[in-house]
Amino acid sequence: MAREPGVWLSSPARVRELSRAWRARGERIAFVPTMGYLHDGHLSLVERAARSAKRVVVSVFVNPLQFEARADLASYPRDLAGDRRLLGQARVDAVFAPSAAAFYRPANVTRVAVTGIGERLEGAYRPGHFTGVATVVTKLLHVVEPDQLWLGQKDAQQVALLTRMVEDLDLAVDVRVGPTVREADGLAMSSRNARLTVRERAQAPLLFAALQAGRASLLARGAGPLARRVLAAERAMRAVIARAPLARLDYARLVDAKTFDAPGPGTRAGLLVVAARFPSARLIDNLKVSLGPAR
């Protein structure tokens, strides 16, 4: 099933018009929001989206609202020509790429905030970040009006937060999650990886190694009390990150995959999460874990 190369649009009204025409024909629409500088992680999401829906819309928009630091926004990697080439080869029907000035008019003052989960971990380390994410995704969903919203597991807290938001706000969209795509040495693909120096890049796989050590610790102590197993897994993760002299650890935690709180009696799935700052980029990664037979 070949598709025409996707049409690039900057007008919300044009995108909605296309989407409504497809819906009127009974065609299912999948939406993949991105900030561009696309890598195999994004393309894997696009492929999954294309397999599960007749129409695929991708957005390419570096959302100023989700960057707490202007420097981080300014240095976020951009390569629109590369994105055009990659999406031209992918099964994409439309690309929505608005300008920041047009998408956020000066008078705009409305924000979508997810309390609780939005304030923990990434929310605490990046104040305002998740409000920026929730606001832009709400806007994008209103423009694209898709049946499915495709997100990458790499940003696990974003997935949990947007899943919560979609349910809380009665948004008529299914949240679908694609697995993290990794380099051969385990480093999770991320547009930010492009900023790493050679020495930082050499140490970056220790994030994934830390997650694996956390999982191994959990498995080894499968019979102990949960609180103690959690502490041991977090200690094991920290020990691995300590082997990366260029990395400063923000957190290495085992959390409830849905709420991002500490695991408790109501926890169904656990998640190991890690965040570390290298001088050139801050990286995050995560790994789902079973909390095992002790529960």
Add this chain to the structure above:
Amino acid sequence: MAREPGVWLSSPARVRELSRAWRARGERIAFVPTMGYLHDGHLSLVERAARSAKRVVVSVFVNPLQFEARADLASYPRDLAGDRRLLGQARVDAVFAPSAAAFYRPANVTRVAVTGIGERLEGAYRPGHFTGVATVVTKLLHVVEPDQLWLGQKDAQQVALLTRMVEDLDLAVDVRVGPTVREADGLAMSSRNARLTVRERAQAPLLFAALQAGRASLLARGAGPLARRVLAAERAMRAVIARAPLARLDYARLVDAKTFDAPGPGTRAGLLVVAARFPSARLIDNLKVSLGPAR
């Protein structure tokens, strides 16, 4: 054009299903959100909605999120049987009346906030009120997916706030406004009027009288500097409210109708707004004014 009496639904999924079926047939959908205890103001909105769209959906939902005080929520007047009777005689296709427990599940933590305008006047006197309003209207729009959102001018700041929100969040809906419906003595119709004692009710028309005095003051000083005319109009309004011994004034202001800031060089339309607390109910009212030849 007779309509069947509207079907009452509590399930968001059922309402959306109906709405999408209408949209698929190319029928325009108007939506009138209410908190029930319907009066002629609501019915006038419903009539206008029915004249401008083939389908009319009304919601009846006392939104707990927009009441800062539990006592105010508990004492908000309710009369579902009366609402059913009135809507049964009106040109309404569907009534969405969810239960609070089903519409806000316990895990719900997402809020829509409109900063700036949402923090002034009513926002300052009723902390959290407008976040509750913005959140519930976002949810209702996601359920009903209407072409038009019908609001009453009586709640002018709510109109300005939701107009801002719809634009900021790219919601695909036209905001339409119906004029304030008044009793013979000028009192703006409001569900809260039902709470007034006989003595309070006798003094309540002074809110509208105050607005008229403010307008008269503006007209009388049509040639003076704007700031001085604003102060005089506000003074004139306060003087009228002072004649109501049971009323405690919250504010009597002349504001920019769009931003609810003090009128400035960018102001296109002015609005006189007044809020006063009687022992049994807090009342608000407003009147559009031209800022006249001096500008």
